[in-house]
Amino acid sequence: ATLQDKLQAGETQFNRKSFDDLILRKMFVIPSFEIHGGVKGLFDLGPPACALKAAMIDMWRKHFVLAENMLEMECTCLTPQVVLKTSGHVDRFTDLMVKDPATGECFRADKLLEDAIDDLIEKNPTMPNAEKEEHLKIQRQADAFSPTELDELLVKYNCKGPSGEAYSPSFPFNLMFQTSIGPEGTAVGYLRPETAQGLFVNFRRLLDLNAGKTPFAAAQIGLGFRNEIAPRSGLLRVREFCMGEIEHFVNPNDKSHPNFASVAGKELVLFGRDDQLGSGKTKTVAIGEAVKSGLVNNETLGYFMARTQLYMEKIGMDPKRLRFRQHLTTEMAHYATDCWDLEIQSSYGWVECVGHADRACYDLEVHSKATKTPMVATEKVDPPVGIEYAKIKFDRKLLGQAFKQDQRIVSGLLDGLAEDWKNFEPIATALDTDGKTTVDGFEITKEMVSWTKSSKKVHEVKFTPSVIEPSFGMGRILYSLLEHSFYTREGDEQRTVMRFNPQVAPQKCAVFPISSNAECNAVVDEIAADLMDSDLATRVDKSSAALGRRYARTDELGVPFAVTVDFETLKDNTVTLRERDSMKQVRLPKSEITPLLMRIVHGKLNWDAVTKKYPLVQVDEGDGVVAE
Amino acid sequence: ATLQDKLQAGETQFNRKSFDDLILRKMFVIPSFEIHGGVKGLFDLGPPACALKAAMIDMWRKHFVLAENMLEMECTCLTPQVVLKTSGHVDRFTDLMVKDPATGECFRADKLLEDAIDDLIEKNPTMPNAEKEEHLKIQRQADAFSPTELDELLVKYNCKGPSGEAYSPSFPFNLMFQTSIGPEGTAVGYLRPETAQGLFVNFRRLLDLNAGKTPFAAAQIGLGFRNEIAPRSGLLRVREFCMGEIEHFVNPNDKSHPNFASVAGKELVLFGRDDQLGSGKTKTVAIGEAVKSGLVNNETLGYFMARTQLYMEKIGMDPKRLRFRQHLTTEMAHYATDCWDLEIQSSYGWVECVGHADRACYDLEVHSKATKTPMVATEKVDPPVGIEYAKIKFDRKLLGQAFKQDQRIVSGLLDGLAEDWKNFEPIATALDTDGKTTVDGFEITKEMVSWTKSSKKVHEVKFTPSVIEPSFGMGRILYSLLEHSFYTREGDEQRTVMRFNPQVAPQKCAVFPISSNAECNAVVDEIAADLMDSDLATRVDKSSAALGRRYARTDELGVPFAVTVDFETLKDNTVTLRERDSMKQVRLPKSEITPLLMRIVHGKLNWDAVTKKYPLVQVDEGDGVVAE
Incomplete structure (x- = not known):
């Protein structure tokens, strides 16, 4: 940082x-x-x-x-x-590392440089902007320098190990x-x-x-x-x-x-x-x-x-x-x-x-x-295109003597190269000039292969x-x-909230009974089971804590919605549904909870639409429901 | 095996x-x-x-x-x-291993024994059942023997390495x-x-x-x-x-x-x-x-x-x-x-x-x-239960002198043990007898701690x-x-099928056009998009292969259903739906495909019910639709 x-x-x-x-x-x-x-x-x-x-x-x-x-x-x-x-x-997946020679402790060289530049700027608040920008430019390139460049910069910025000694030269660590x-x-x-x-x-x-x-x-x-x-x-x-x-x-x-x-x-x-x-x-x-x-x-x-x-x-x-x-x-x-x-x-x-x-x-x-x-891969070309290639012919006997069981590998290699004259040309030149050349470790002589430069129309190209x-x-x-x-609730640093959207939220809904009444609990279980049956991860909290405290717990986990089963539920089968960020609540039939949340979680409905469809309930979360 | x-x-x-x-x-x-x-x-x-x-x-x-x-x-x-x-x-997560001393090759000792017993039984088809059962009993315990037992059994069953030499003694390999x-x-x-x-x-x-x-x-x-x-x-x-x-x-x-x-x-x-x-x-x-x-x-x-x-x-x-x-x-x-x-x-x-x-x-x-x-963990007990414990008192000065910064650890250890007289009793006995004892590496003397055996009622127990x-x-x-x-289709060894149920099937549905007709293709895309929108993984195959060939490809991947868009679809918006294992097909409105498959994939509907609801279509997969 x-x-x-x-x-x-x-x-x-x-x-x-x-x-x-x-x-x-x-x-x-x-x-x-x-x-x-x-x-x-x-x-x-x-x-x-x-x-x-x-x-x-x-x-x-x-x-x-x-x-x-x-x-x-x-x-x-x-x-x-x-x-x-x-x-x-194996050869290049490295970071440059330095050691404090006194303690053997290891450090990432580019991070030391970045920190040193931070320090320098922090300690010189009056530094002219142009000078500061120069340092920041170096900082932005910190992980792109060579070992020698980094070593020089660590000296320039006066970086020293915790022991006070200068760092070892930087070296790559896999x-x-x-x-x-x-x-x-x-x-x-x-x-x-x-x-x-x-x-x-x-x-x-x-x-x-x-x-x-x-x-x-x-x-x-x-x-x-x-x-x-x-x-x-x-x-x-x-x-x-x-x-x-x-x-x-x-x-x-x-x-x-x-x-x-x-x-x-x-x-x-x-x-x-x-x-x-x-x-x-x-x-x-x-x-x-x-x-x-x-x-x-x-x-x-x-x-x-x-x-x-x-x-x-x-x-x-x-x-x-x-x-x-x-x-x-x-x-x-x-x-x-x-x-x-x-x-x-x-x-x-x-x-x-x-x-x-x-x-x-x-x-x-x-x-x-x-x-x-x-x-x-190959791709069809229409109309066909002309390509130049080498038409080649092997002296199989010579190949066999020279390469024994590897002869197919060698002929395969040459066949592959011959498909495009651009690839074969250097070999042709070498064989013409020196009488021999090396392909992938195999020494080929002029006698083993003859060729003519040719051209043809092809309907597909390889790449x-x-x-x-x-x-x-x-x-x-x-x-x-x-x-x-x-975030924390406006005016209450203690109430922390995670504003996960309903799609990613770890749990989609919480369900609470307003009291430990057995009838309320049964409805809570019924609603939770219905939600879970539609794969909506649900949190049930039947604890005796105040409702406001239970809402706060769901806020901390980023649960976007909470359903509360109250005494009215037992009369008319409606429940309240609370949205986390607005803390607004609506009242709706309990049977509509699962289909409603399904649509919200799948991005097909939003809370605004919900508040327009169902009556809002006035709530003071500190003390429970106060007015409607 | x-x-x-x-x-x-x-x-x-x-x-x-x-x-x-x-x-x-x-x-x-x-x-x-x-x-x-x-x-x-x-x-x-x-x-x-x-x-x-x-x-x-x-x-x-x-x-x-x-x-x-x-x-x-x-x-x-x-x-x-x-x-x-x-x-x-680190000490015990091992298998017993033997080496062929000639080649250095390593083997699992218990597997060698199992294989040797298999061989012995296979080579002696007339072996009496009782004798065979004896061998199989040994085989079933193969991975439970000690190194010495295994070594003896490897000799008894005449197990030799690929080189022909006897194996090294077995030893644990982490x-x-x-x-x-x-x-x-x-x-x-x-x-x-x-x-x-x-x-x-x-x-x-x-x-x-x-x-x-x-x-x-x-x-x-x-x-x-x-x-x-x-x-x-x-x-x-x-x-x-x-x-x-x-x-x-x-x-x-x-x-x-x-x-x-x-x-x-x-x-x-x-x-x-x-x-x-x-x-x-x-x-x-x-x-x-x-x-x-x-x-x-x-x-x-x-x-x-x-x-x-x-x-x-x-x-x-x-x-x-x-x-x-x-x-x-x-x-x-x-x-x-x-x-x-x-x-x-x-x-x-x-x-x-x-x-x-x-x-x-x-x-x-x-x-x-x-x-x-x-x-x-703790658990409430009701009614409370009586427990015996040691009421202890430390000589803090002596503890401090003896253990310096560790004195809290030592007193914590003794406090923990004192909670249950059964745990403290051996310490009490040792201090009474020898005047000192060792607890977790700390030497405690009689002078540092005094105790009385007591009992009390508790409302929760720790365990x-x-x-x-x-x-x-x-x-x-x-x-x-x-x-x-x-499995392979009855009478056709070449046609292989994976009978994944709709819940686990990697792809839930395939969608094909009966011909490369642009109108058919558009309906295929529309149906596939609708399925994908409901998170039903869908495979589209617009290749020119015969329908039967395309069905066979979905069988190999275990796709349970295939929808085919044909010329009738363009007239009346119906499509055929084929079930993989029965190879039966029904005809239904294209708009009903997604809700139907959703219910099947979530285990709320089965194919039998589908065949009762919609008309069956007679199909010969070799040649396409033949009769209705």
């Missing part, structure tokens, strides 16, 4: 103490293994957060997977080394948890740092299942693990987390999206690369415009950004605290075309919660190469699909939603 | 080849990281199994968690060593995956072998959230990991798996269950301890009788067994292939009171899929002791709750359901 962010977040007057108290007391989120001293970066979800997460995931599945016929998979967390070596994670698979102890495995690789390695089967057609998307919801160097910021930087990832496979020459028109008018808050290094200000732009102007690279990337925004609004995130930040060129992987993070503002500042990356063909190509498995990847940090989204949902 | 089991399973004429082909081709379950050579014991779920699992879990949550107000949590997989040391897993948490590399962690520990360590917060009341249950659905020595049997023995666990906390002196009457008449197939060692035959008994006769230890354990049976029936498991097998005394943990495994029969034999264990107070007691955290634990292997259940659902 940068100072600037903290100030911005401060405007919302977030009451951390009372928020934290509620979160722990009602077991939304608690430190894991607390009685054993806990482990940094590990948190448990208690009953209300568990239900909230289930609702968020259910909505995610409907909004993304079902709505677009994505192919959902569930792959394993345990991953053998070869897969993550291939993907580049964030994957390592283990060993099988009883022999020789097979290295890791816990996956992302779910994506499981989908990439299954690309061929997925394409078959999709009857060979592109574009299509695969999706996965599951755990990821990162051995963070110094976890902090509560649920926002943890070592085990739930992700939702989509891999959309598309022809690299045509990244249009068939449904783009449906979102083109949607306005997003964009924080482009140039603005980050320049003005420091965001722009609000319709995604259609942003794609047209080239700010966002292509329709499919833009489509998913808009769909993510819509999802966030659907689950009840505050739209004013959402923005899309483009990756700086130095931040992006070398193969990536364009990346935009959805950042959500909370008391910890602006935090990346959903990545949207155009990863080009990188992932499929590396797995294809490592496994010698073709990972290509390695590009991957456009929206990647959701579900835990971060959940935490942000908790903050965005939290 | 024992030979006996194989024979029994054989009766069902399971066609493995065509089952395996379907499972792979439609991506129900596929080996993980296949293109990289795969890893034994790791499997991915593809789209249809993913949806099936989501439905199974949704029903589990409703059947167990929501229906009984259980407190659901989601704890982390990464677990620090201290927690699993406390639970006993099945937990180990890793290290944090950048320093010094903190040992494991992947949890079960989800239960996360619930135990949170007991105090859960009890608070439940307003201090027992009995109550906590539940968790999540991943478990076991580094199986030699995984085999497909999805039935894997290294990463989804579990659903319930920990029901109950007063050890009263294990009755308030809802037991609702299940008492439910008949279960029970394979008690005595029958396993004796007759080898199961008994069908109402659970009420089984608890009354003492065969099943208590109501709560019996209640969950019956609820598990009901869940299995609800998701569509074949009731004839379910049985509850009691653990042998040698199989049970020393602290356990009674354990019954729900076993499901598949082509691999009878396999444990749900454990039901009365674990007594073991789990809470070990964590309480290790963390010095009281983990007790460490017993834990009754139903533990579901969701992956094993999923795989068993796939086998139980699979």
